[in-house]
Amino acid sequence: MNATLTDAWLTFKYLLDARAATRGGAGAIAARQRRRLQELIAHARAHSPYFAEAYRHLPDGVSDLTALPVTTKRALMARFDDWSTDRAVTWRAVSEFIEDPANIGADFLGRYAVWTTSGTTGEPAVLVHDRRSLAVTIGVGAVRVLPDRQTLWKLMRRGTRTAGVYVTGGHFLACSMTTRRLRERPWTRRSLRVVSALDPLDRIVAQLDAFRPTILGGYPSVLKQLAGEQSAGRLHLDPVLVTAGGEALSDEARAFISEAFGAPVTSPYACSEAGMIAAECAERWQHVNADWIVLEPVGADHRPTPPGEQSHSTLLTYLGNRLQPILRYELGDRVIERPDPCPCGNPAPAFRVEGRTNDVLRFRAVDGSVREVLPLAIGSCFDEARVGRFQLVQTAPEALSVRLEPQAGPEAWAEASRGLRAFLDGQGLANVEVLRAAEPPTAERSSGKFRQIFALPGASWRA
Numbered sequence: 001m002n003a004t005l006t007d008a009w010l011t012f013k014y015l016l017d018a019r020a021a022t023r024g025g026a027g028a029i030a031a032r033q034r035r036r037l038q039e040l041i042a043h044a045r046a047h048s049p050y051f052a053e054a055y056r057h058l059p060d061g062v063s064d065l066t067a068l069p070v071t072t073k074r075a076l077m078a079r080f081d082d083w084s085t086d087r088a089v090t091w092r093a094v095s096e097f098i099e100d101p102a103n104i105g106a107d108f109l110g111r112y113a114v115w116t117t118s119g120t121t122g123e124p125a126v127l128v129h130d131r132r133s134l135a136v137t138i139g140v141g142a143v144r145v146l147p148d149r150q151t152l153w154k155l156m157r158r159g160t161r162t163a164g165v166y167v168t169g170g171h172f173l174a175c176s177m178t179t180r181r182l183r184e185r186p187w188t189r190r191s192l193r194v195v196s197a198l199d200p201l202d203r204i205v206a207q208l209d210a211f212r213p214t215i216l217g218g219y220p221s222v223l224k225q226l227a228g229e230q231s232a233g234r235l236h237l238d239p240v241l242v243t244a245g246g247e248a249l250s251d252e253a254r255a256f257i258s259e260a261f262g263a264p265v266t267s268p269y270a271c272s273e274a275g276m277i278a279a280e281c282a283e284r285w286q287h288v289n290a291d292w293i294v295l296e297p298v299g300a301d302h303r304p305t306p307p308g309e310q311s312h313s314t315l316l317t318y319l320g321n322r323l324q325p326i327l328r329y330e331l332g333d334r335v336i337e338r339p340d341p342c343p344c345g346n347p348a349p350a351f352r353v354e355g356r357t358n359d360v361l362r363f364r365a366v367d368g369s370v371r372e373v374l375p376l377a378i379g380s381c382f383d384e385a386r387v388g389r390f391q392l393v394q395t396a397p398e399a400l401s402v403r404l405e406p407q408a409g410p411e412a413w414a415e416a417s418r419g420l421r422a423f424l425d426g427q428g429l430a431n432v433e434v435l436r437a438a439e440p441p442t443a444e445r446s447s448g449k450f451r452q453i454f455a456l457p458g459a460s461w462r463a
């Protein structure tokens with residue numbers, strides 16, 4: 001069998017398995033989770049030097065998740081080569097691979113998928129997934145994110161034409177997966193389109209109007225802007241379904257977008273570490289794919305947060321990827337677990353996620369008009385891996401301040417300022433000044449929450 005056929009077969013296998021698990025109910029899902037967890041722990045201990053060391057004090061055959069120490073993005077990235085269970089996967093090899101934009105959606109070492117976090121996650125990461133993980137992401141997604149019957153019927157009648165407005169030019173989850181699909185199945189080009197969120201708004205509008213998608217995807221901040229264009233009569237879409245991801249979707253934003261497009265808005269919970277974590281139900285709770293994912297809401301001390309209370313962070317365990325094991329990995333998202341059964345009938349654990357929130361920045365253009373800049377676009381205009389942890393703060397209508405870690409050297413600052421300068425110039429904002437802040441990235445004092453990209457009070461320009 002050739003590679004594409006093997007992938008298709010594997011995807012189909014996990015699609016059927018996810019369907020069987022859903023039909024089997026809580027017991028069938030729990031049994032899969034238990035078995036896969038045991039296998040992953042054993043595999044990580046045997047093949048990942050990092051986990052062999054981290055788990056060396058634990059008894060053989062340990063299968064209790066809460067007995068395992070917590071890992072962080074920073075710790076794993078610092079020991080990238082040791083984390084992997086394949087010695088050919090090294091930081092040097094993967095850095096070379098992601099450097100070349102021609103490799104977006106292509107296989108690394110002929111067998112792995114690579115996703116990098118886009119510029120709004122706080123800390124950079126490069127995630128390498130094996131074939132099984134790819135098949136799980138696609139197969140399970142196909143079963144669990146099915147829209148309601150009425151929407152499905154409309155899609156069948158009008159055909160599936162999907163347009164996603166995402167940050168392009170990087171190995172980001174949405175961009176990479178779409179590019180991979182187009183690469184493997186060129187004939188899908190007529191029904192699948194990626195529009196760059198980095199393009200000026202009028203160009204995004206023109207491309208979408210020409211393509212007329214029945215499924216419209218994008219970040220909430222992008223979709224809100226497009227909903228504004230649609231309401232003003234400058235955009236003329238008639239989508240059946242809108243999917244929002246990558247940022248937190250507020251109830252107001254959801255209502256605004258849904259009303260403007262006359263379509264329901266769904267928001268799957270996904271990340272580069274684990275693909276799809278959960279799918280939203282009609283009650284707007286995120287039901288975890290518990291046959292592949294374990295989410296543990298925890299406090300600052302990593303002790304469990306009881307259902308019904310908001311957690312300080314979440315520990316993620318993903319059972320689909322054997323290459324870079326994700327076991328009790330500090331995800332950072334604050335969540336609330338539903339304490340009672342969800343009225344939708346889905347027995348899987350349900351969560352509300354307080355996702356990342358960023359501001360749309362409003363700068364004064366040279367002619368005095370307002371120029372809106374999307375957080376995910378500006379956060380992705382430089383190589384996060386070279387800059388390290390950062391924060392972008394609009395301090396005045398024509399000033400942007402960059403907070404870097406104290407140890408970030410002149411090269412990190414040069415990379416950030418060069419990327420931001422080119423981006424702002426391209427947006428007609430050559431007048432906006434870019435400065436390095438004296439302070440490091442800081443969480444908000446009032447909420448303790450870290451916001452990656454935001455405007456200080458009064459700094460946003462209102463013409």
Ligand SMILES: [Zn+2]
Nearest residue numbers: 281285342344
């Ligand atoms: Zn539900």
